[in-house]
Amino acid sequence: MKIKTTFRTGLIMTLLALAGCASGPGGGIYVPVGGEPAKAPEPPRTSAGEDEAPVWRKSEQPAAAPSEQEPPRSSSPSYRETGDGLSPAALSLVREADGLLKQGDAAGAIARLERAQRIAPRSAEVYFKLSEAYVASNRLGPAEQFTLKGLSLAGSDTRLQRAGWLLLADIRRARGNVAGADQAEARAAAQ
Amino acid sequence: MFRFCAIGLVLLAGWTVYLDAVVTSRFEGRRFEVPSRVYARPLELFEGASISAGALERELQLSGFHKGAGDKPGSYQRNGRRFVISTRGFSFPDGDEPARRISLTISADRVQSFSVIRGEAAPIIRLEPARIGGIYPAHKEDRVLVELSQVPALLPATLMAVEDRNFYDHFGIAPLSIGRAMLANIRAGRVVQGGSTLTQQLVKNLFLTRDQTLLRKGNEAIMSVLLELHYEKDDILETYLNEVYMGQAGTRSIHGFGLASQFYFGQSLGDLDLHQIALLVGMVKGASYYNPRRNRERATERRNLVISEMEQAGLIEPERAARARGLPLGVSERPSYSENRYPAYIDLVRRHLARDYKEEDLRSEGLRIFTTLDPAIQYAAEFAVTDTLPRLGGAKLAESLEATLVVTAKDSGEVLALVGGKDPRFAGFNRALDANRQIGSLVKPFIYLSALQRSERYTLMTPVLDKSFTLEFDDGRRWQPKNYDGEERGEVPLHKALSHSYNLPAVRVGLDIGVDVVSDTLTAFGVDTPISQYPSMLLGSVSMSPITVAQIYQGLATSGFNTPLRTIREVTDASGEALSRYSLEVEQVADPAAVHLVQYAMQETMQEGTGRSTYNILPRQLTLAGKTGTTDDGRDSWFAGFSGDLLAVAWVGRDDNGATALTGASGALPVWSRFMAQVPQHGFSPVVPDGVNYHWVNTERQALTDKYCDTARLLPFIAGSEPAQTVSCSGTLERRIRGWFEGLFQ
Numbered sequence: 032m033k034i035k036t037t038f039r040t041g042l043i044m045t046l047l048a049l050a051g052c053a054s055g056p057g058g059g060i061y062v063p064v065g066g067e068p069a070k071a072p073e074p075p076r077t078s079a080g081e082d083e084a085p086v087w088r089k090s091e092q093p094a095a096a097p098s099e100q101e102p103p104r105s106s107s108p109s110y111r112e113t114g115d116g117l118s119p120a121a122l123s124l125v126r127e128a129d130g131l132l133k134q135g136d137a138a139g140a141i142a143r144l145e146r147a148q149r150i151a152p153r154s155a156e157v158y159f160k161l162s163e164a165y166v167a168s169n170r171l172g173p174a175e176q177f178t179l180k181g182l183s184l185a186g187s188d189t190r191l192q193r194a195g196w197l198l199l200a201d202i203r204r205a206r207g208n209v210a211g212a213d214q215a216e217a218r219a220a221a222q
Numbered sequence: 223m224f225r226f227c228a229i230g231l232v233l234l235a236g237w238t239v240y241l242d243a244v245v246t247s248r249f250e251g252r253r254f255e256v257p258s259r260v261y262a263r264p265l266e267l268f269e270g271a272s273i274s275a276g277a278l279e280r281e282l283q284l285s286g287f288h289k290g291a292g293d294k295p296g297s298y299q300r301n302g303r304r305f306v307i308s309t310r311g312f313s314f315p316d317g318d319e320p321a322r323r324i325s326l327t328i329s330a331d332r333v334q335s336f337s338v339i340r341g342e343a344a345p346i347i348r349l350e351p352a353r354i355g356g357i358y359p360a361h362k363e364d365r366v367l368v369e370l371s372q373v374p375a376l377l378p379a380t381l382m383a384v385e386d387r388n389f390y391d392h393f394g395i396a397p398l399s400i401g402r403a404m405l406a407n408i409r410a411g412r413v414v415q416g417g418s419t420l421t422q423q424l425v426k427n428l429f430l431t432r433d434q435t436l437l438r439k440g441n442e443a444i445m446s447v448l449l450e451l452h453y454e455k456d457d458i459l460e461t462y463l464n465e466v467y468m469g470q471a472g473t474r475s476i477h478g479f480g481l482a483s484q485f486y487f488g489q490s491l492g493d494l495d496l497h498q499i500a501l502l503v504g505m506v507k508g509a510s511y512y513n514p515r516r517n518r519e520r521a522t523e524r525r526n527l528v529i530s531e532m533e534q535a536g537l538i539e540p541e542r543a544a545r546a547r548g549l550p551l552g553v554s555e556r557p558s559y560s561e562n563r564y565p566a567y568i569d570l571v572r573r574h575l576a577r578d579y580k581e582e583d584l585r586s587e588g589l590r591i592f593t594t595l596d597p598a599i600q601y602a603a604e605f606a607v608t609d610t611l612p613r614l615g616g617a618k619l620a621e622s623l624e625a626t627l628v629v630t631a632k633d634s635g636e637v638l639a640l641v642g643g644k645d646p647r648f649a650g651f652n653r654a655l656d657a658n659r660q661i662g663s664l665v666k667p668f669i670y671l672s673a674l675q676r677s678e679r680y681t682l683m684t685p686v687l688d689k690s691f692t693l694e695f696d697d698g699r700r701w702q703p704k705n706y707d708g709e710e711r712g713e714v715p716l717h718k719a720l721s722h723s724y725n726l727p728a729v730r731v732g733l734d735i736g737v738d739v740v741s742d743t744l745t746a747f748g749v750d751t752p753i754s755q756y757p758s759m760l761l762g763s764v765s766m767s768p769i770t771v772a773q774i775y776q777g778l779a780t781s782g783f784n785t786p787l788r789t790i791r792e793v794t795d796a797s798g799e800a801l802s803r804y805s806l807e808v809e810q811v812a813d814p815a816a817v818h819l820v821q822y823a824m825q826e827t828m829q830e831g832t833g834r835s836t837y838n839i840l841p842r843q844l845t846l847a848g849k850t851g852t853t854d855d856g857r858d859s860w861f862a863g864f865s866g867d868l869l870a871v872a873w874v875g876r877d878d879n880g881a882t883a884l885t886g887a888s889g890a891l892p893v894w895s896r897f898m899a900q901v902p903q904h905g906f907s908p909v910v911p912d913g914v915n916y917h918w919v920n921t922e923r924q925a926l927t928d929k930y931c932d933t934a935r936l937l938p939f940i941a942g943s944e945p946a947q948t949v950s951c952s953g954t955l956e957r958r959i960r961g962w963f964e965g966l967f968q
Binding site for chain 1: 268269270271316317331332344345346631632634780783791803807809821825826829841844845847899900901902903904905906907909910911912916935936938
């Protein structure tokens with residue numbers, strides 16, 4: 032059972048990693064603070080509060096392009112249909128993690144993936160990868176949770192949804208939760 | 223007689239052997255205690271990384287980089303927005319980061335044109351992390367350990383000139399000085415003079431009581447000789463510098479010149495001027511008698527005497543001495559206890575470490591602790607508190623106000639910054655962790671979340687009654703909740719009741735679904751203390767610390783995933799061997815679909831509700847979600863909210879729990895907004911979870927409607943809970959005709 036699980040997980044992950052290269056960043060609008068203070072303030076010192084204060088100025092730069100998605104109306108709450116893709120920096124860490132996993136170093140892979148998660152925290156792929164690393168270290172509880180987290184960011188991306196639900200089905204089956212696995216498989220099929 | 227002498231000698235020999243064991247074990251224990259080193263998170267640089275040029279430069283300086291040509295390891299060059307940085311390389315627990323030379327520009331607060339000029343190519347690199355403190359508490363003493371090689375040479379030279387001129391020549395005791403002192407004591411009929419060598423003083427500090435008895439004097443002499451037999455002069459001198467008693471701060475004694483320099487001047491020992499060194503050396507004679515904060519004149523007199531001794535010993539020229547004697551003491555107004563720049567944060571780190579490590583290991587084993595502190599975020603948080611607080615509610619009130627700010631990374635639960643009070647350098651009461659205060663309306667999102675998880679009964683559009691009522695308890699007591707403004711509005715849609723923080727609908731909904739259900743939701747989101755089951759809990763009569771509030775809001779910010787807050791990534795031993803990793807954990811504790819609906823209303827709070835004043839200083843593109851909280855008479859002013867990247871919780875109030883004229887919106891929100899305004903970041907834009915659909919609706923008519931209608935509002939619904947009927951914009955034909963034409967000309 033375990034061998035089968037790992038195999039399918041690996042297959043899904045390979046597909047995801049390849050797809051990851053193709054997808055660009057999207058979603059949340061990046062808002063720079065704008066104009067730099069004329070002189071960089073001193074680093075914090077033990078004498079509090081006397082440092083030169085950073086100055087808040089209205090942005091002098093145009094806001095970052097709101098990607099291809101519809102910009103949010105200023106008066107309505109924002110939402111989006113999919114999470115972020117992987118930036119080249121995050122992708123390089125994911126690839127390092129892949130290499131470590133192949134060498135059987137799951138702990139090393141998790142450390143790389145957590146770095147990737149910090150710079151791409153809204154990418155479903157990163158969480159699916161973390162799940163894979165936890166499957167490899169035979170810790171299926173965290174693996175299931177990371178899959179769920181990834182699914183919460185998959186949005187309308189059917190490729191990610193399908194991959195996530197299949198992964199969840201495998202993990203649940205390996206944990207002996209047959210009903211939960213069937214349910215997840217049904218969700219995968221519905222995508 | 224001979225036998226008597228022999229017995230005496232044997233006893234003395236035995237006693238000496240005993241003292242020898244005491245001396246060596248204690249001395250070694252003290253000398254080789256190596257404090258733990260605490261590091262900030264390393265800055266990761268890559269194409270697109272979010273950072274301003276000012277923050278990057280501050281970070282470089284904090285990590286000990288020097289401004290220059292950027293060609294030597296540990297230096298950088300800045301040319302406007304362009305940086306060239308030569309890193310030193312660093313051994314991280316998960317691998318070595320080699321030394322490199324990199325070049326980048328900062329544009330619109332992002333790293334661009336990132337490239338490695340020299341060294342191994344990589345799309346992402348880590349700078350060496352800044353050291354942000356150490357963990358040294360020992361025997362209720364705080365210490366800033368110094369090494370002899372780092373101490374300005376003038377300090378030991380002055381110390382010897384004043385206390386022990388023959389230090390490098392004697393064997394622990396100086397019989398001549400003792401003789402001189404004894405003579406003086408006999409003449410005076412009591413002990414008036416010491417004549418102790420530095421070694422004897424150290425022995426007294428390390429092993430003995432302060433009584434001036436003959437027996438103690440004898441022990442002191444034997445132990446001093448023993449110490450000299452076992453150890454080098456420099457070892458003894460270094461230990462002396464770290465052990466000498468330099469004053470008292472409440473129950474804590476100040477030992478060593480390193481800490482004394484911090485305590486009296488707020489400076490590192492290496493940065494002291496000669497008049498400051500003279501004062502510290504002068505205080506060795508009697509730290510409380512010559513306390514420069516309490517006995518200014520006496521201390522000045524003593525300092526000037528020391529300066530004269532320095533001059534006589536040829537350590538300084540007469541002109542410098544004269545100039546130094548004319549200077550004020552230069553003592554800082556308030557004591558500063560350690561080099562620890564971030565006492566509140568380090569406090570939390572220590573509590574997290576205490577789960578897995580013994581205190582004595584932390585202070586003595588030389589562990590390396592890699593934390594999640596982000597110096598740029600901490601800087602912005604401290605600035606937001608210290609700059610905003612004095613402007614709140616008039617000067618008189620502002621004086622009595624305190625504030626805290628907790629900032630975490632939204633999706634990882636890493637605590638990035640922590641401010642425990644209006645003086646961020648104060649190492650005392652840590653309000654962010656220990657001030658348990660009523661949370662007021664911060665509880666409301668959890669009430670509505672509990673309700674919205676029952677999508678067959680509640681949607682964002684569900685009308686809820688904003689009308690007063692009285693609850694009568696079995697024991698005859700009555701409870702009559704009120705709105706903050708005293709008004710009643712009849713029926714309001716649920717999303718508006720939350721975004722405008724109306725009390726009456728919240729209590730009604732809470733009572734409808736059950737106080738126990740709300741309480742269970744809070745527990746699932748991370749409240750680890752018992753929660754009152756009284757209905758007043760629905761208006762936030764439950765008390766929590768700011769850090770707990772940050773924990774439970776983490777689940778709201780991450781669509782229902784509880785993410786335990788962390789301050790530590792890794793701990794290694796002194797040689798870099800990993801001891802513990804604290805990994806990212808997530809646990810789904812609520813239906814993401816229901817949380818998405820609450821996030822909608824919390825965004826509405828910022829755009830049209832109680833949090834809207836945030837956009838007086840923040841740009842509208844920065845979409846945010848949050849919630850205000852106010853308790854009776856403005857005793858507590860809260861704001862908890864998040865962007866795409868950060869979660870922050872601000873609290874403002876008084877330590878004596880007194881009244882203020884503040885609300886969540888007028889007290890904590892300005893602090894929160896001021897913080898957010900300084901950090902480049904992504905707006906909040908949650909991914910629509912599976913099973914949620916957005917529909918244009920007319921909330922008054924409880925029906926689907928058309929996008930172009932004036933009354934139309936785009937609301938998310940959990941699939942199956944959307945309204946069944948449809949109304950047109952007041953039923954006119956206009957829209958339908960336009961629709962026709964649109965179809966025709968497409």
